[in-house]
Amino acid sequence: MGSLAGDESAGIKEVEDFSRFRSGTFPEGWKSRGGDGSKVYTVKTDRGSYLEAKAIHSAISIAKKFEYDLKEYPFLSWQWRVLELPIGGDERYKKTGDSAAAIYVIFPGYLRPDNIKYVWSTSLPIGTTTNSPYNSKTKIVVLRNESSPVGTWVSEKVNVYEDYKRLFGREPKPVKAIGLMSDSDNTESRAIADYKRIGAMSK
Secondary structure (H helix, E strand, C coil), X not given: CCCCCCCHHHCEEEEECCCCCCCCCCCCCCEEECCCHHHCEEEEECCCEEEEEEEECCEEEEEEEEEECCCCCCEEEEEEEEEECCCCCCCCCHHHXXXXXXXXXXXXXXXXXXXXXXXXCCCCCCCCEEECCCCCCEEEEEXXXXXXXXXXXEEEEEEHHHHHHHHHCCCCXXXXXXXXXXXXXXXXXXXXXXXXXXXXXXX
């Protein structure tokens, strides 16, 4: 998969490919929650740019405001690579609720908006859907787990529009933001992953 061009006429709306940032920096325009994101997330360059997440006993998420209509761009695509899974991670419970990698699709809402969280889990079977133990308005969808290739870039493409209708039982509002999170605080271990080439797609 090549670099996303952000060509809306071609049905692609680029969220982020990290190539506009200097290596070794925190990506401008992304906001942290739960702490200082620059301690976990760093832009790297190695045959292309990507974002490295190195979470050591930490739970910090970052998000970028990115508004668009799912009816126009129902799909979300990205590439991710997991290098280390949080030991014993199981997203169903607070005491083990860590993910090696996660992509959030965030919708408008007061206090607790709807979210879909696509995860690379340590232990849950691929295809599992569950509520976040922290927030029932966050729906977790497991795309990869410990049986998936570690240390290798994996391409994903999900139909967010159909997933939202299936998980929430209604038509979605326009997307408000896209978030990322690798965390390891509950398991008191480490989660290391990389992200790149995030884009909304019409087909």
